[in-house]
Amino acid sequence: MTTELIDYIKQAVRYRLVEVSGSDEQIDFPTFDFANDDSEFSKFIIENDFQIFETLILLLSMLPYIAPGFLTNILSEYFPDGSDFPEFGGVKGTQYRGIIPTGETAIFIVVGNNYRARNFIISIFNEEHPFYKNSILSLGNVPVGEPKISGTLLLDIEYVELFVYGSVSKPKLSQGFPAELLETQMEWDDLVLNDKTLNEVNNVLVWMEHNETLLNDFNMKDKIKPGYKVMFFGAPGVGKTLTASLMGKHTGKDVYRIDLSLVISKYIGETEKNLSNLFNKAKNKDWILFFDEADAIFGKRTGVRDAHDKYANQEVSFLLQRIESHSGLVILASNYRSNIDKAFTRRFQSIIDFESPGIPERLRLWQKYIPEAFIADELNLQTISEDYEVTGANIVNIVQYACLQVLANGGTKLTDELLINAIQREFIKEGRMV
Template identity: 85%
Template sequence: MTTEIIDYIKEAVRFRLINASGSDEVMDFPIFDFSADDAEFSKFVTENNFQIFEILILLLSMLPYIAPGFLTSILSEYFPDGSEFPEFGGVKGKHYRGIIPTGETAIFIVVGDNYRARNHIISIFNENHPFHQKSILSLGNVPVSEPKISGTLLLDIEYIELFVYGSVSKPKLSQDFPAQLLETEMVWEDLVLQDKTLDEVNNVLVWMDHNDTLLNDFNMKDKIKPGYKVMFFGAPGVGKTLTASLMGKHTGKDVYRIDLSLVISKYIGETEKNLSHLFNKARNKDWILFFDEADAIFGKRTGVRDAHDKYANQEVSFLLQRIELHDGLVILASNYRSNIDKAFTRRFQSIIEFESPGIPERLKLWTKYIPDAFVDESLDLVTISEKYEVTGANIVNIVQFACLQVLAAGDDKLTNEILITAIQREFLKEGRMV
């Protein structure tokens, strides 16, 4: 945020207070050419074609962050007794000692005492305006007995970071944001799946690459539902999470894995609230949402035996609605297809089975994961691939253990004997017969 922009909003506030206080000062309303400025804020309002009244409201919402004491000092300058001028609005925070601007503050700065224009400004805060649709700015909650417009101006934290610091940090896993960014050092060529599974995954990538063109260039927005919903099912360790991570990396999109332990609540209405906040946060972000072990929350609805069943089914119905309206890619992963409610599966564009790797896939995985420096001439990966049915996750664990044993022995070669011992250990860990 440049000093010129900060000075502009300060002058706009001063202009209104001069006129409202009856001061003898003479001042014209300030002018600033945002289209000629290269600050992130200026780029944003120019790209979105925001009008001056919308720009003023955005700047007002930022004042507590860029000029914390300004509103308090300038109001005291023109109205030493602030109670004489309730039209200015504003509230005091619990910890913030300055004035926090409200919707009333925005109306005053934008239109002054022009009451005919007041309703137009109020309409900016309804659901049809881009401020709401793009989750940019909203009004804080107020008691039932008070006007909604007296709520504080709440600018989304990501826009605050963008406008003030020039970049947006990735949201972190927390109670307020029950999702974690999935990242991997692997690349698309490292993904080993059976051909039919990889073909289906590639079909999802086709949607990611070309859906916007289909919707926008061929007038299909009214005919095709937004977003894409896909289900991954298969045993643990067969590549569901890795595939989701690589899909994001391959297309340049962030993948967030939903932490269901932070989403599900025993209190009525809290689960819906948590997920509603998540979907609102993901809206217009072009994220991929990945629900791992999704049957924990998207499972089959039950017969209604008591109040708990009733509200559990309401949660499922709510989730179904939010997923259906979400305009991005949503991936639900489960160990078993039958665990997911059929009301959800009917709405999936794709259902992809991740089978355990066959012999050719196991051989590729062994070859990829064992470092070349450890490969002994006697190592027979073909026979090992044919004899031992393991998943990709098993192979990672086995190779790590085996290579550490080699290093601990002061050697640098991985033999059949060491590798088979590591395989047997992995089988015993899972309770499987060797």
Template identity: 90%
Template sequence: MTTELIDYIKQAVRFRLAEVSGSDETIDFPTFDFANDDSEFSKFVTENNFQIYEILILLLAMLPYIAPGFLTSILSEYFPEGSDFPEFGGVKGKQYRGILPTGETAIFIVVGTNYRARNFIISIFNEEHAFAKKSILRLSDVPEGEPKISGTLLLDFEYVELFVYGSISKPKLSQNFPAELLETQLEWDDLVLNEKTLKEVNNVLVWMEHNNTLLNDFNMVDKIKPGYKVMFFGAPGVGKTLTASLMGKHTGKDVYRIDLSLVISKYIGETEKNLSNLFNKAKNKDWILFFDEADAIFGKRTGVRDAHDKYANQEVSYLLQRIESHSGLVILASNYRSNIDKAFTRRFQSIIDFESPGIPERLELWQKYIPEAFMSEEINLQELSETYEVTGANIVNIVQYACLQVLAEGGTQLTNEILENAIRREFIKEGRMV
């Protein structure tokens, strides 16, 4: 946020207070060329084609962050006797010692005492305005019986970061945001899947690339449901999470894995609240939402025997509703298709089975994951691929263990014997027969 922008909103506040306070001071309403200003704020309001009254409201919401003492001092300047001026609005926070601007403050600064224009400004805080649709700004809740417009101006903190610091930090896993960013150092070419599975994954990428064109350029917005819902099925270690990560990296989108242990609550209504917070945060962000081990909430339903079953079904219904209305890509993953209720699978545009890798896929995985420096003529990867049924995750563990053992003995050359010993160790860990 530039000094010029701060001066602009300060001048606008001074203009309005001088107008109503009886001051002899002559102050002109400020002007500013937002189109030629290179600050993130000016770029944002120009790209969204916001008008002056909308820009003033956004800048008012920014004042507690960029000039915390200004509203208090300016009111004292124009009303030194401390007389109450309810038209100005504003409230005191619990810890914040300055004045927090409210919807009433916005009305006063934008239209002053022009009460005929008041309803127009109030309409800006309706659900149909871009502030609400894009989750930019809203009014805080107010006690029952008080006007909604007396709520404080709440600017989404991501926009506060963008306007003040020039960039938005990625949300961290917490109780308020039960998801973690999935990242990988691998590239799309490192993904090893059988041809059938890879074809289905590529179909999802086609949606990601062309869906907006289909909706907007061919008038399909009212005919096609928003978003895309996919289910990944497959045993542990076959690449479901890696595929989701690489889909995000390949398309330049952030992938967030939802931690269902932080979402599901034993308290009635809390699960829905947690899900609501998550989807509200993801709205308009173009994220990929990845629900791992989705059978924890989408498992086969039983009859309603008690209140707990009733509310559990309500939680599932609410999650389905939010998933269906979400405009982005949602991926649900489960180890076994039989764990998911068939009534849920019908809601998804795509269901992708991640089969355990066959011999060609296992050979490619061995070749990709064994470092070139550790390869030797004694390794027969074709034989290993044909003999041992392992997943990509198994191979990663096997190669890591084998390479560490070789390094511990002062060498760098792997052999079939060393790898087979590592395979036996991996099988024993999983309770499998060699």
């Protein structure tokens, strides 16, 4: 945010206060050449073709972040006796000691006492305006019986960061944002799946690459539901999470894994609230949402025996509704297909079974995960692949343990005996027969 932009909104506020305070000060309504300003804010205004009234509202919402004392000081300057000025709006925060602008403040700065223009400015805060549609700016909640327009101007924190600091930090896992960014050092070529599963995964990539063209260039927006919904089924360790991570990395999209333990609440209405916050945050973002262990909330619905069953079913219906209306890619993963209600699976465009790796896949996994320096000439990975049914996650654990043992013993090569001992140790850990 440049000094010139800050001066611009300050001058606009001064202009209105001079107009109503009876001051003899001569001041013109300011102008600004956004095309010749290289700030992220000015770029944003030009890209979205926002008009002067929209621009002023956005700048006004920024004042608490860039000039905390300005509104308090300027009101004292033009109304030194402390006279109440309800047309200006604004509220005091709990910890923030300055004035937080409200919708009323925005109306006053933009149109002053022009009451005929008031309704037009109010309409900027409805659901049809880009402010709401693109989750840019909204009005805070107000007590029952008070005008909605008296709510505080709430600029999404990502835009605050963009305008003030020039970049947006990625959201962190918290109670307010129950999702974590999935990242991997692996590449797409490292993904080992059978041909059937890989073909289905590639079909999702086709949607990611060509969907916008289909919707926009061929007038399909009214005929096709937004977004794409996929179910991943498969035992633990077969690559569901890795596939989701690599899909994001391969296409340049962030993948967020939703922590359902932070979403699901025993309190009525809280689960829906948490889910709503999550999807509102993800709205218009080019994210992939990954619900791991989705059967925790998408399990088979029960008969309504009590209030708990009723609200549990309502939570599921709400989640399904939000997923269906989400415009991006949503992946739900479960260990067992039988855990998911069939009524839900019919709502998804793709259902992908991640089978345990067969002999060819196990051989490729061994070859990819064992460092080349550790492979001895006599190491028979073909036989090991045929004799031991393991998943990719198992192989990672086995290779790590076996290689550490080699190093601890002062060696540099893996033998069949060392690798088989490590496999047997992994079986014992999982309670499997050796």
